[in-house]
Amino acid sequence: MQTGEVYRVEVSVTDQRLRVFDENVEHREYIISTSKYGIGNEIDSYKTPVGHFEIKKKIGDGEKYGTIFKSRRAAGLFDFSESSDEDLILSRILWLNGMEPENANTFDRYIYIHGTNHEDSLGQSRSYGCIRMFNEDIIELYELTQIGTPIFIYD
DSSP, X not given: OOTTOOOEEEEETTTTEEXXXXXXXXXXXXXXXXXXXXXXXXXXXXXXXOEEEEEEEEEOTTOOTTEEXXXXXXXXXXXXXXXXXXXXXXXXXEEEEEOSGGGTTTTTTTXXXXXXXXXXXXXXXXXXXXXXXXXXXXXXXXXXXXXXXXXXXXX
16 A cells, blocks of 8 residues: 555445445455434434545544544543443544535534444444444544545445
8 A cells, every 4th residue: 555545435334334445446344333323414313424425624643542532622532441421533533525415414414434432332333423433443544545535325
């Protein structure tokens, strides 16, 4: 893998998998968690949107593994030896922008791909609209992608 390569990302809600492609060759596959409320584009629905997207903002350059983000700002480190019912956004944020009329509100809905403190629930639909990943995996994905990387989310 060379720096500057352009990948595309596909997210399967049914499989709870995120796949990174280099042209048509699968480069990486990650276990994820999408919304427990299903798919949809409605404001305040807590559903994972579907369709074509791009990464509009990347947040977390140089932050430590387990950094907690509040309002997209670093706010301390998560202690993985503790448990928390809170749905935390950890390690990195890839903020999505919808590219179609039906999902154009995605950026304003604050839909991200991010690390989670609920790694034990990955592989199941348990989020509140965002796409959760293992913290190690989101850090790797963050490095593989860039602003404008295309993302396709489908059922």
